[in-house]
Amino acid sequence: MSISEELLSNYGLRNTAFRKKLLKLFQNSESTLTVEKIKDKIGRKNDKVTIYRALSSFEKSGIIHQVPDKNNVSRYALCTSTCNSSNHTHHHAHFICDHCDNTLCLEEIDLPKIKTIKGFKFKKTELIIQGSCPKCL
Ligand SMILES: [Zn+2]
Numbered sequence: 842m843s844i845s846e847e848l849l850s851n852y853g854l855r856n857t858a859f860r861k862k863l864l865k866l867f868q869n870s871e872s873t874l875t876v877e878k879i880k881d882k883i884g885r886k887n888d889k890v891t892i893y894r895a896l897s898s899f900e901k902s903g904i905i906h907q908v909p910d911k912n913n914v915s916r917y918a919l920c921t922s923t924c925n926s927s928n929h930t931h932h933h934a935h936f937i938c939d940h941c942d943n944t945l946c947l948e949e950i951d952l953p954k955i956k957t958i959k960g961f962k963f964k965k966t967e968l969i970i971q972g973s974c975p976k977c978l
């Protein structure tokens with residue numbers, strides 16, 4: 842069993858050829874991935890519904906998480922190995938490059954602790970940093 846097959850079966854996901862390819866793409870990709878990019882790389886024959894379905898089950902299983910995107914399209918990044926379906930929260934900042942439009946996870950930067958305000962219930966904090974990534978500098 843290859844690493845990606847093992848990962849998929851650990852997560853209890855249907856081990857289709859497309860999902861295997863998708864997982865490999867995330868593992869081998871330096872950048873985070875949009876649906877368009879996935880379609881470009883492996884999705885020619887697969888319709889968007891197939892891609893969205895695979896992405897959403899990967900997300901539920903703690904394999905990938907959604908990251909902000911410069912043009913507000915859906916973009917995903919591989920999770921660290923500590924994520925699974927029941928523990929899938931992130932406390933890191935995200936970086937959007939002004940030049941290549943890539944979004945990167947900045948695991949080194951923790952989200953600031955936000956004091957709750959009376960009458961509100963906060964669910965999620967997002968910290969987005971913009972600038973130039975190492976590749977574009
Ligand atoms: Zn995660």
Ligand SMILES: [Zn+2]
Nearest residue numbers: 938941974977
């Ligand atoms: Zn860049």
Ligand SMILES: [Zn+2]
Nearest residue numbers: 908918946947
């Ligand atoms: Zn991230």
